[in-house]
Amino acid sequence: xxxxxxxxxxxxxxxxxxxxxxxxxxxxxxxxxxxxxxxxxxxxxxxxxxxxxxxxxxxxxxxxxxxxxxxxxxxxxxxxxxxxxxxxxxxxxxxxxxxxxxxxxxxxxxxxxxxxxxxxxxxxxxxxxxxxxxxxxxxxxxxxxxxxxxxxxxxxxx
Amino acid sequence: xxxxxxxxxxxxxxxxxxxxxxxxxxxxxxxxxxxxxxxxxxxxxxxxxxxxxxxxxxxxxxxxxxxxxxxxxxxxxxxxxxxxxxxxxxxxxxxxxxxxxxxxxxxxxxxxxxxxxxxxxxxxxxxxxxxxxxxxxxxxxx
Numbered sequence: 001x002x003x004x005x006x007x008x009x010x011x012x013x014x015x016x017x018x019x020x021x022x023x024x025x026x027x028x029x030x031x032x033x034x035x036x037x038x039x040x041x042x043x044x045x046x047x048x049x050x051x052x053x054x055x056x057x058x059x060x061x062x063x064x065x066x067x068x069x070x071x072x073x074x075x076x077x078x079x080x081x082x083x084x085x086x087x088x089x090x091x092x093x094x095x096x097x098x099x100x101x102x103x104x105x106x107x108x109x110x111x112x113x114x115x116x117x118x119x120x121x122x123x124x125x126x127x128x129x130x131x132x133x134x135x136x137x138x139x140x141x142x143x144x145x146x147x148x149x150x151x152x153x154x155x156x157x158x
Numbered sequence: 159x160x161x162x163x164x165x166x167x168x169x170x171x172x173x174x175x176x177x178x179x180x181x182x183x184x185x186x187x188x189x190x191x192x193x194x195x196x197x198x199x200x201x202x203x204x205x206x207x208x209x210x211x212x213x214x215x216x217x218x219x220x221x222x223x224x225x226x227x228x229x230x231x232x233x234x235x236x237x238x239x240x241x242x243x244x245x246x247x248x249x250x251x252x253x254x255x256x257x258x259x260x261x262x263x264x265x266x267x268x269x270x271x272x273x274x275x276x277x278x279x280x281x282x283x284x285x286x287x288x289x290x291x292x293x294x295x296x297x298x299x300x
Binding site for chain 2: 011061075095098
């Protein structure tokens with residue numbers, strides 16, 4: 001079950017990267033706020049139909065759910081706004097890398113303490129090593145992107 | 159000032175992890191697809207307001223744009239639903255690493271071929287090392 005879930009989440013990552021390319025192209029002509037608005041709107045339309053036919057949960061239970069759980073919707077918007085603020089100052093790659101670092105570290109911390117009633121997975125030596133490898137990976141992403149961005153310039157100067 | 163921008167970006171990432179953990183909890187009570195629906199519904203309202211007050215772009219471009227460029231929302235639904243479903247089983251840490259690997263590999267492929275209107279950027283040694291280190295991390299974290 002665990003492995004299947006990891007694969008499912010990998011697909012989630014794949015669709016997310018396709019989304020950012022598509023939205024990047026769309027936003028060049030439509031604008032950032034407009035693109036995000038449209039993304040949420042079409043997502044809502046799609047899910048409305050999907051829930052009507054396949055929904056097994058209870059949407060109305062939202063009204064009774066604890067408010068702190070509902071506040072998660074604001075976190076997604078916060079992510080977006082903070083990213084938009086950071087990108088013009090430090091660039092897309094640096095913003096993404098810093099974002100990923102924050103995401104991973106907090107992910108491991110939430111697991112360690114079992115916050116929000118989640119699974120408790122302790123931060124042991126293995127997990128600490130995993131974090132080190134992720135930092136190495138981020139370093140290579142930074143270097144790799146720097147190199148592929150520098151190349152065209154050299155060709156022009158030659 | 160640059161330092162603050164790095165901090166903002168870092169904070170943005172932490173927001174995603176918190177979001178994943180909280181939505182997993184909401185998903186247990188109201189249902190997973192329902193949780194995705196809630197996210198997109200609230201997002202539409204928040205972004206709708208932001209658009210009304212601060213939108214400077216051209217929303218009418220939606221009608222002229224190539225149809226494939228309107229698929230962002232549906233793709234986002236797949237991402238969010240996968241998080242809400244998997245976090246209760248594997249925890250936030252693994253879910254986030256898996257998402258990042260999927261994102262990393264796919265964006266390299268997309269940029270390598272210049273798909274979906276992206277700028278063509280070739281895959282190089284460093285990027286392959288990055289993916290390998292990330293996969294090692296996933297194995298260790300599991």
